[in-house]
Amino acid sequence: MVFKHIFKAHVNWTLQEGETTTNTRGFSRKHNVNIENKDVGLEVSAAKMFRGDKALYNPEDLLLSALASCHMMSYLYVCSQNNIEVVSYTDNAEATLEVMSSGSGHFTSATLQPVVTIKDETKKDLALSLHKKANKLCFIANSCNFKIKHNAEVFVDNN
Secondary structure: OOOOOOOOOEEOOOOOOOOEEEEOOOOOEEEEEEOOOOOEEEOOOOOOOHHHOOEEEEEHHHHHHHHHHHHHHHHHHHHHHOOEEEEEEEEOOOEEEEEOOOOOOOOOEEEOOOEEOOHHHHHHHHHHHHHHHHHHHHOHHOOOOOOOEEOOOOEEEEO
């Protein structure tokens, strides 16, 4: 059985006084993104190297954070299925974007580096192996056309 879910986002950008879109340097990339049924919107821009505001989130940041977050939630789900008590989970994810001289580009890879702490020493190997299953379940990973690596570590909290 297949379940279909629709997600909606509203993107809003307006040309500011003194700006022009007749050249690539003449306008701000700053815009707002609002997600249906969410109270807080995001202020987004292009990445700094693409003439954006480095203080704001950019689509590339959001794609990588979506991938890392989705993997974490999938991982916690498969841990719960295997009765593994996770104490903490952190990830310092990285992704590589290649931009062609034409201006087009794509992500070529992402590396997730989850560091997980669990309670039960006897489940350490299982906890490490479950990253593969989580990747297979992850909606965002399943939507990506680039290689996703996992450099996972699992520690045990003996307290």
